[in-house]
Amino acid sequence: MKPLETKVYKGYKIHIYYDENPPNPRTDWDNAGKMVCFHRKHLLGDKTDITREELKEIVERKDVVALPLYLYDHGGLAMRTGKFYEDSGGWDTSMVGYIFIDYSTMLDKLTVQKEITPELVTRARDMLENEVETYNQYLQGEVYGFIIEDPYGKKDEAEAKYGFFGSDGEKEMQSLWEDLIDRTIDLETIFCAEVHELEVGVCEIEV
Numbered sequence: 001m002k003p004l005e006t007k008v009y010k011g012y013k014i015h016i017y018y019d020e021n022p023p024n025p026r027t028d029w030d031n032a033g034k035m036v037c038f039h040r041k042h043l044l045g046d047k048t049d050i051t052r053e054e055l056k057e058i059v060e061r062k063d064v065v066a067l068p069l070y071l072y073d074h075g076g077l078a079m080r081t082g083k084f085y086e087d088s089g090g091w092d093t094s095m096v097g098y099i100f101i102d103y104s105t106m107l108d109k110l111t112v113q114k115e116i117t118p119e120l121v122t123r124a125r126d127m128l129e130n131e132v133e134t135y136n137q138y139l140q141g142e143v144y145g146f147i148i149e150d151p152y153g154k155k156d157e158a159e160a161k162y163g164f165f166g167s168d169g170e171k172e173m174q175s176l177w178e179d180l181i182d183r184t185i186d187l188e189t190i191f192c193a194e195v196h197e198l199e200v201g202v203c204e205i206e207v
Contacts, residue, residue: 004144007174012181013149016173019162022143025134032109033128035135037069037097042077044096045069045135059098065124066100069132077139081132099128137166146173148180 003015026035026046036055037045050058059066072078074092084093103116106124113120137143145162149155164173 003147009178009181010185011151012177012184014177015147015149015155017145017147017162018141019143019145019164021162022138022165023163025131025138025165031131032105032124033099033101033131035069035097035099035131037071039071039094039096042071042073044071044079045099055098058102059100061102063103064100065102065106065121065128066098067125067128067132068095069097069099070094071096076141079132079136079139081129099132101128134165137169142166144169144173146177148177150184 001017001020003017005016007014007016023029025031026044031046034048035045036048036050038052058064067081070080070083070093072080072084072086072093078084079096081099101124106116106120107113110123110127111120142165143162144164145160147155147157147160161173161176164170
């Protein structure tokens with residue numbers, strides 16, 4: 001598989017790939033928000049038994065923060081909480097459901113407070129937006145991984161790291177590979193120093 005991009009750090013090559021088997025954020029992760037979608041062709045969002053009628057009742061409750069979900073389906077899938085202005089005619093866009101969180105879950109997962117405040121509601125709304133953006137990255141294939149190649153051309157496929165989402169994931173990858181390479185260099189430096197001490201000791205005994 002050809003890498004998407006190759007970077008170099010301290011003599012090591014970092015080969016970046018698309019993650020061909022990424023985790024599904026809605027079924028493999030524990031999310032605070034509940035994403036309920038209905039679509040005739042695609043299975044989207046969380047696994048749930050909630051019906052359309054029940055969903056309508058839920059999002060109309062006063063103790064629920066809910067955002068609409070729009071799907072852009074044209075040569076691929078994309079999702080957001082607002083309409084797709086690039087599809088001005090709306091031919092390829094449809095509203096497919098909602099993502100929501102109730103006050104009880106907000107108090108349980110987002111704060112140590114015992115009361116709902118405007119600030120907490122804003123945090124919950126931002127969190128829901130972030131969950132949708134992560135799911136959108138999954139739908140669009142914006143999930144990455146990397147393999148490190150040492151200065152001698154050796155690549156250890158077993159040490160490949162995958163599951164990094166979007167631009168934030170790219171930053172996480174860079175931080176991780178720099179840390180891994182720095183630690184490898186430190187260990188090699190310590191090993192070489194210890195070998196050198198042993199060799200010197202042997203020479204002194206022979207003399």
